[in-house]
Amino acid sequence: MYELGVVEDAIAQIEALPKDALASLAEVRVVLELNPWGGPPLHRRNPDASIRVRTFGQEGQGLVVYLILEDQRRVEILRVTWLD
Numbered sequence: 001m002y003e004l005g006v007v008e009d010a011i012a013q014i015e016a017l018p019k020d021a022l023a024s025l026a027e028v029r030v031v032l033e034l035n036p037w038g039g040p041p042l043h044r045r046n047p048d049a050s051i052r053v054r055t056f057g058q059e060g061q062g063l064v065v066y067l068i069l070e071d072q073r074r075v076e077i078l079r080v081t082w083l084d
Contacts, residue, residue, distance in 0.1 A: 002033050002068075006077040013080040017062070021082055024056040028064055029077075036068045036075045057082070 006014065017025065031038065031054065039052040042065060050070065056062040065079040 001073070002036055003072075003074045004029060004033050004077070005074060010077045010080050013082075017080065017082050018084065021057055021062055024058070025062065025064070025080070028054050028056045028062075032064075032066060032075045032077075036066065039066070051078070 014022075014025065036052065039054040041047055041049040042051045042053055043049060050068040052066055052068065054064045054066070056064065061083045063079075063081045063083075064077055065081075067076045067078055068074075069076065
């Protein structure tokens with residue numbers, strides 16, 4: 001299991017999400033704690049990169065960008081975007 005952290009900028013982005021997005025984001029957070037490497041890399045040309053992405057929301061309108069710190073068994077959420 002990985003410890004999950006959220007950088008300050010992402011906290012503000014999460015607080016600005018619509019209420020119906022929060023449950024879906026909570027599901028993503030659980031997945032990140034269990035299997036952060038399951039998300040695709042931010043840049044496809046670097047498949048082993050530790051900066052990864054996950055979509056969320058009923059129609060995939062949310063995006064979480066996160067960094068895996070494998071040596072610390074830690075995941076840091078860097079950015080949360082919602083397109084509505």
